Amino acid sequence: MTPRKRERRVIAAAGAAALVAVGLNLVFSAVAAHRRRKRRELPGFTAQVNLSAPEIKRLADRIIAKSKDTYDSVAAVPLDKVSFSNVIAPLADLDALQFPLVQACVLPRMVSTSEDVRRASAEAEKRLDSHFLQCRQREDVYRVVKAFTVKGERIGPEATRFVQCLVKEFERNGVKLTQSKRKEMEKLRSCIDGLNLKYIQNMNDLTKFLLLTEDELAGMPIEFLKDLEKEDGKLKVLLTIYHVTPILEHCKVGSTRRQVAVAYGQKGGKETREILENLVQLRHRLARLLGYPNYSDFAIEPRMPRTSRKVLEFLEEMSEQLSDVANRELNILKDLKEEGNAQFGMEDLLYYMKRVEELKVDIDISEIKQYFPVNLVISGMLKMFQDLFALRFEEIKDLEVWHDSVRVFSVWDASSSDLLGYFFLDIFAREGKYAHTCVVTLQNGCLCSNGTRKVPAAVLLSQCPKEFDGSSALLRFPEVVRLFHEFSHVVHHISNRATFSRFSGLRLEGDFVEIPSLLLENWCYESVSLKMMSGFHQDITKSITSEACQSLKTRRDLFAGLKLKQEILLCLIDQIIHSSEDVDIDDLIKDLHPKVMLGLPLLEGTSPASCFPRIAVGYDAVCYSYIWSEVFASDLFVSKFKDDLLNQHAGMRFRNKVLAPGGSKDSLDIITDYLGREPSLQAFIQSRTRNSL
Numbered sequence: 001m002t003p004r005k006r007e008r009r010v011i012a013a014a015g016a017a018a019l020v021a022v023g024l025n026l027v028f029s030a031v032a033a034h035r036r037r038k039r040r041e042l043p044g045f046t047a048q049v050n051l052s053a054p055e056i057k058r059l060a061d062r063i064i065a066k067s068k069d070t071y072d073s074v075a076a077v078p079l080d081k082v083s084f085s086n087v088i089a090p091l092a093d094l095d096a097l098q099f100p101l102v103q104a105c106v107l108p109r110m111v112s113t114s115e116d117v118r119r120a121s122a123e124a125e126k127r128l129d130s131h132f133l134q135c136r137q138r139e140d141v142y143r144v145v146k147a148f149t150v151k152g153e154r155i156g157p158e159a160t161r162f163v164q165c166l167v168k169e170f171e172r173n174g175v176k177l178t179q180s181k182r183k184e185m186e187k188l189r190s191c192i193d194g195l196n197l198k199y200i201q202n203m204n205d206l207t208k209f210l211l212l213t214e215d216e217l218a219g220m221p222i223e224f225l226k227d228l229e230k231e232d233g234k235l236k237v238l239l240t241i242y243h244v245t246p247i248l249e250h251c252k253v254g255s256t257r258r259q260v261a262v263a264y265g266q267k268g269g270k271e272t273r274e275i276l277e278n279l280v281q282l283r284h285r286l287a288r289l290l291g292y293p294n295y296s297d298f299a300i301e302p303r304m305p306r307t308s309r310k311v312l313e314f315l316e317e318m319s320e321q322l323s324d325v326a327n328r329e330l331n332i333l334k335d336l337k338e339e340g341n342a343q344f345g346m347e348d349l350l351y352y353m354k355r356v357e358e359l360k361v362d363i364d365i366s367e368i369k370q371y372f373p374v375n376l377v378i379s380g381m382l383k384m385f386q387d388l389f390a391l392r393f394e395e396i397k398d399l400e401v402w403h404d405s406v407r408v409f410s411v412w413d414a415s416s417s418d419l420l421g422y423f424f425l426d427i428f429a430r431e432g433k434y435a436h437t438c439v440v441t442l443q444n445g446c447l448c449s450n451g452t453r454k455v456p457a458a459v460l461l462s463q464c465p466k467e468f469d470g471s472s473a474l475l476r477f478p479e480v481v482r483l484f485h486e487f488s489h490v491v492h493h494i495s496n497r498a499t500f501s502r503f504s505g506l507r508l509e510g511d512f513v514e515i516p517s518l519l520l521e522n523w524c525y526e527s528v529s530l531k532m533m534s535g536f537h538q539d540i541t542k543s544i545t546s547e548a549c550q551s552l553k554t555r556r557d558l559f560a561g562l563k564l565k566q567e568i569l570l571c572l573i574d575q576i577i578h579s580s581e582d583v584d585i586d587d588l589i590k591d592l593h594p595k596v597m598l599g600l601p602l603l604e605g606t607s608p609a610s611c612f613p614r615i616a617v618g619y620d621a622v623c624y625s626y627i628w629s630e631v632f633a634s635d636l637f638v639s640k641f642k643d644d645l646l647n648q649h650a651g652m653r654f655r656n657k658v659l660a661p662g663g664s665k666d667s668l669d670i671i672t673d674y675l676g677r678e679p680s681l682q683a684f685i686q687s688r689t690r691n692s693l
Contacts, residue, residue, distance in 0.1 A: 042396070042399075042410070043419060044419060044453060044454055044455035045100075045443060045454075046454065047101070047103055047104050047442045047443050047457060048104040049107065049401055049424075049442070050400055050402050051105070051108060051117075052117065053114070053119070053120035056104075056105050056108060056117065056120045056121055057123075057124065059101060059104060059105055059124075060105050060124040060128055063098055063101050063102060063105070063128065063131075064127065064128070066094075067131065067132075067135060070090055070094045071135055071141050073090065074086075074087055074091060074141050075141045075143075075144060079143070079144065079147040082144055082147045082151055083148070083151075084148070084153055084155055084159070087147075087148045088155075088159065088162070088163060088166075091166065092162060092449075092500055092501070092502070093448060093449050095500070095501045095502055096444065096446045096454060096500075096501040097448075099441075099443060099444050099501055100442060100444075100454070100457075102128055103441065103442050103443070104442075105121060105125065106121060106124070106128075106440075107402075107440055107459065108120070108402070109122045109125060109434075110433065110461060111402050111403065111426060111433055111434065111459075111461065112402060112432065113402075113403060113430065113431075113432055114432075115432065118432060136170060136175075137170075137174060138170075138175070139175050141170075142170040142171075142175045142176075145166055145167060146167065148163065149163060149167065158498065158499050158500060158664045159499075161664060161665075162500045162502055162503070165502060168302070171290075172290065172298075172301075172302075174289075174290060181289060184289060185289055185290070188286045189286065191282055192279060192283065192286070195275050195278055195282070195616075196616060196617045199272060199279070199613070199616040199617065200613060200616070202267075202275070203268065203272070203611065205239075205267070206240065208263075208267055209236050209239060210237045210260065210263055211232060211234035211235070211236060211237075212234055212235055212237055212256060213234055214235065215253075216251075216253055216255075216256045217235060217237075217247070217253070217256065218251065218252045218253055219250050219251050219253070220247065220250050220251055221246075224246055224250075228243075237260065239264050239267045244260055244261070244264045245350070247260050248260065248261060248347065248349075248350040248351060249351060249354045250354065251351070252338075254342060254347070254348065257347040257351060258345065258347040260347075261603055261606070262347075262603050262605060262606055264606075264611060265605070265606025265607065265608065265610075265611060266606055266607075267611055268607070272610040272611075273585065273586070273607055273609065273610045276585065276609055276610060276616055277585060279620075280295070280577050280578060280583075283578065283621075284581060286298075294308065294580065295579075295620070296308035296311075296575060296578040296579035296621040297579070298621075299578070299620065299622055300621065300622065302509060303509050303510050303511050304509050304511040304512060304667050305511070305628070308578070308579040308621075311575055312572075312575055312576075314624065314628065314681075315568055315571055316572075317681060318564070318568060318627070319565065319572075319596055321682070321685055322561045322564055322568075323598065325560070325689045326561030326562050326564075326565050326598055327561075327598055328561075329559045330562060330598055330600075332356065333348065333349065333352040333353065333356070333562075345600065345601070346597070346603055347603065349562065349566075353558065353559050353562075357558055360554065361551050361554055361555045361558070363548055363551035363552065363555065365477060366476075368476075368477050368548065368552070369476045369477065370474060370536060370537050371535065371536055371537070371543070371544040372474055372476075372479075372480050372534055373471065373473070373474055373535065373540065374464045374466075374473050376472065376533065376534065376540055377475055377483065378483075380532040380533030380534070381483065381484060381533055383532060384523065384529055384533070385487065385491055387646055387648065387651075388646055388648060388651035389491060389495070389655045390413065390414040390415055390648050390651065391411055391412065391414055391420070392411070392412040392413070392414045392417075393410070393411055393412075394410045395407060395408065396408045396409065396422075401424065402426075403430070405426070405428045405430075406424055406425065406426045407424070407425040408422065408423075408424050409422065409424075410422055420455060420456070420494050421455040421457055421458075421493070421494035422455065422456075422457040422458075422494075423457065423458050423460065423490045423494065424442070424460070425459075426459055426460065426461050426462075427461070427462040427463075427483070428462075428463075428465070429463040429464060429465060429466070433461070433463065434461055436461075436463070437460075437461065437462040437463070437479075437482045437483060438461050439460055439489040439490055439506070440458065440459045440461060441457070441458045441459075441493055441506055442457040442458060442459060443457040444456060444496075444501040444504030444507065445493075445496045445497065445498065445501075445504050445662075446498065446499060446501035446504055454501075456493050456496055456504060457494075458490045458494065462482075462483060462486070464479070464483075471537060472537070477552065480524060481524045484520065484523065484524050484533075485517045485518070485520070486517070488516055488517035488519075488520040488521075489506060489513075489516075489517050491516075492506065492513075492517070492659050493506050496659070496660060496661075496662040497662070498660075498661060498662035498663065500664065502663070503661075503662040503663035503664040504663075508662065508663045508667065509663065509667045510625055511625050511628050511667070512629075512663075512667035512670075512671075514626065514633075515629045515633050515636070515671070516633075516654075516658065518629050518633035519633040519636045522633075522641070523645060524552075525552055525553040525556060526549065526553075526645055527546045527550075528645050528646065529645050529646070531543040531549075557688055557689065560688040561689055564627070564688070565596055565597060565598070566597070567626075567627060568596060569592065569593065569596040569608070570608060570614075570615065570623060571623045573588060573589060573592065573608065573612075573615065574614075574620070574623040574624070575621065575623070575624060576588060576592075577609075578621035585607070585609050586607060589607060589609060590602055631683075631684040632679050634683050634687045635675065635679045635680050635683040635684060636654075636658075636671075637687070638686075639675060641654075653674075657670070658670055
């Protein structure tokens with residue numbers, strides 16, 4: 001689970017009133033007192049970032065106690081006395097006050113050098129998660145909130161949206177169910193969690209392998225072969241993506257590619273397929289229990305499309321519009337087929353795509369990292385975001401943080417000199433640290449009931465090597481893109497100007513949260529911006545060439561039609577099984593595969609659904625989301641930025657119109673208002689296939 005998803009799951013659905021704010025400040029003063037002498041105070045920032053294991057436990061205890069007190073207080077309001085000030089404001093303020101406190105408990109699990117602290121943080125996260133779920137299931141609080149909605153007190157549009165979100169979150173967590181139905185819901189969720197784990201365990205099974213000779217692996221890089229274990233005089237190929245993908249890309253022997261592809265497609269076997277079938281049925285039962293016709297409509301309701309029907313229409317239209325381009329690409333690959341009259345199959349796609357890439361792209365992707373020293377990438381990235389969005393970053397020294405390699409910056413509006421927020425860069429590898437590049441929010445921007453404003457704060461985590469031969473370490477190009485993508489989330493979070501913490505930064509509709517970062521990824525493929533982040537490691541005055549920049553873009557877009565078709569196939573499978581009852585998954589795939597993949601048959605005996613973890617865990621019924629976000633991002637790029645990448649006026653308008661509202665408005669309305677029209681699917685297809693074949 002990503003930190004952002006976990007964050008949305010862990011944080012309470014509501015917040016506290018001014019009276020509660022005073023109480024919380026008093027309660028937590030003991031925890032913070034001895035630190036005030038050691039660290040600089042940051043205006044508008046209240047999160048603790050370096051707690052000990054005992055402090056984490058005590059803080060979690062107090063969060064839970066004060067949260068319970070607030071919910072009890074709201075529940076005690078007589079139904080004929082409800083008002084914004086005694087029902088909604090207490091919950092909103094509690095959310096604002098608790099968010100940075102909860103994150104102070106949760107962050108150490110990902111960054112602390114102490115195993116005891118990481119363990120205490122993980123335990124606190126579980127306790128807080130359980131407590132906030134109970135809060136969202138309190139019928140007594142829900143009844144009071146509903147009474148407020150009936151009363152009809154006049155409040156502003158953002159407050160109205162906040163109340164609507166509160167009601168919906170209570171209802172999606174079963175608050176309207178009878179006690180027996182609630183027990184059934186909990187049992188279903190427990191069974192689903194257990195099957196999720198079992199599916200992933202099967203996927204991660206390292207006991208399944210093939211034994212192949214060096215002749216059967218002809219074409220594989222020497223380094224790859226050296227890393228393989230030997231058994232019975234043959235080389236041991238594990239059925240994991242780390243072995244399977246390189247073989248499908250480089251092995252010259254068609255029969256080996258087919259053997260490996262089939263073995264991987266059968267890896268989960270009947271058991272994994274049955275797990276998925278059971279998961280789907282349990283999800284449908286859960287959705288029906290909560291009043292939804294199917295699981296897909298339940299999962300998509302809080303997202304941009306709102307209904308499964310809209311998603312299916314989107315995927316089918318995109319598949320159809322890609323068919324001409326994908327057909328041209330497939331015919332080129334078929335013409336390259338080397339194994340005589342053998343039929344071109346799915347096992348051949350990656351191999352021949354790689355051969356065309358080697359011919360068409362004049363760049364060695366493994367060598368291009370010489371132009372990306374990590375320190376130069378970071379400094380160029382920061383300058384670019386400052387210039388584009390009219391921001392000013394100032395590094396803060398002598399601040400107590402969790403590790404001496406962490407850098408801290410304040411963010412200011414370049415025009416007004418208003419303080420907008422803070423970010424922490426924790427980008428270098430160390431033992432015990434979270435292994436992936438991501439963003440963790442520390443504090444949400446919001447306006448408290450006492451008139452003070454909390455400013456947003458976020459952490460960018462990565463695992464970059466620190467030095468290389470005494471110099472700044474070098475980043476692979478995909479790592480550059482990943483850092484840029486995640487820092488875009490930081491800027492999105494800090495640009496928020498919503499009143500309610502609930503609508504701050506990254507607490508957005510799941511499809512919308514990725515759109516700005518996918519938009520800004522385009523800057524990693526354009527010469528004017530890419531040169532700002534590059535410089536040859538032995539002479540940083542020599543930036544990457546324009547030809548190399550074009551090659552990187554061409555490489556990204558090669559065979560975009562076929563690649564998207566494969567993704568659409570899996571998204572359609574995910575959507576259909578989660579929106580319809582009693583679908584035979586194997587029959588569905590056999591029917592759907594040749595239709596979407598332009599006549600290419602499914603490899604005999606394989607089932608993509610049994611080796612596709614997103615369909616089982618984390619993205620069930622919402623696998624479409626990434627493509628959806630890419631479509632919106634491409635339209636935004638083509639229509640607003642492509643002709644002038646560093647246009648500060650365009651950047652400021654995007655910051656104010658798209659980033660600043662956070663979740664305070666409907667996401668589709670935000671994008672439509674900004675574009676002045678509905679987003680265009682055609683813009684995405686044209687931009688991604690222009691450099692294809």
